[in-house]
Amino acid sequence: MDEHEKLLPIANVGRIMKQILPPTAKISKESKETMNECASEFISFVTGEASAKCRNDNRKTINGDDICWALASLGFDDCSNAVVRYLNKSREFERGRAAASSSAANQNKQDYVVAGSSNCSERR
Amino acid sequence: MRQAGMYSGILSGGGISGRTGPHLLPLARIKKIMKKSSVDVKMISGEAPLVFSKACELFIEELTKRSWNMTIHGKRRTLHKEDVASAVATTDVFDFLIDLVHPNGNDVNEDDHVPEN
DSSP, X not given: OGGGGSOOOHHHHXXXXXXHSOTTOEEOHHHHHHHHHHHHHHHHHHHHHHHHHHHHTTOOEEOHHHHHHHHHHTTOHHHXXXXXXXXXXXXHHHHHHHHHHHOOOOOOOXXXXXXXXXXXXXXX | OOOGGGTHHHHHHSSSSGGGOSXXXXXXXXXXXXXHTXXXXXXXXXXXXXXXXXXXXXXXXXXXXXXXXXXXXXXOSEEOHHHHHHHHHTOGGGGGXXXXXXXXXXXXXXXXXXXXX
């Protein structure tokens, strides 16, 4: 499979896995590699769906909203909700930066705190 | 690609995976994987890899948690590839991964024992 050429760094994947597991858990090298392949497949799968939507809408550029839409469309509901919040926060940040750099206006920016868990699954 | 520093405030200041600081996953690599997914993928906004960095993190966490459940069920403390395969087989939303974790897809005549539980 040529997907081996385009994988995420295994160290990053391993770190995310380790984060979510109990401290005494061990992770085999093979399972990290498998997880890495699954992550790449996930990206391809969701991108394909987002790309199809763009084509349908006669748009050329896949944007963040398309990814959010694709996630929901493919059944990753919790994931979709979490990344929508994340994306909105990121956009607020960008707007704040743009405003700050374009003028020296006193701007009261509220701190947006993301309430609740941003994990895909329900709380333990 | 924009520099990671621009977004570190978002990632570490809002309680979203703040425990690991700035980007968990490299945006340029994500973008490459996206481009490779189809010839139809031509232009990708700057936001899209950022969204994926979060989505992938959540995806890996979810699949890892479910895989670990399999490990525990087998009374083991080491997460193995087979646990990932079992988690995929028992979770509908991960159906797209079936062929990836059960590499018998080339020969359709072969019996593929997938636990149905």
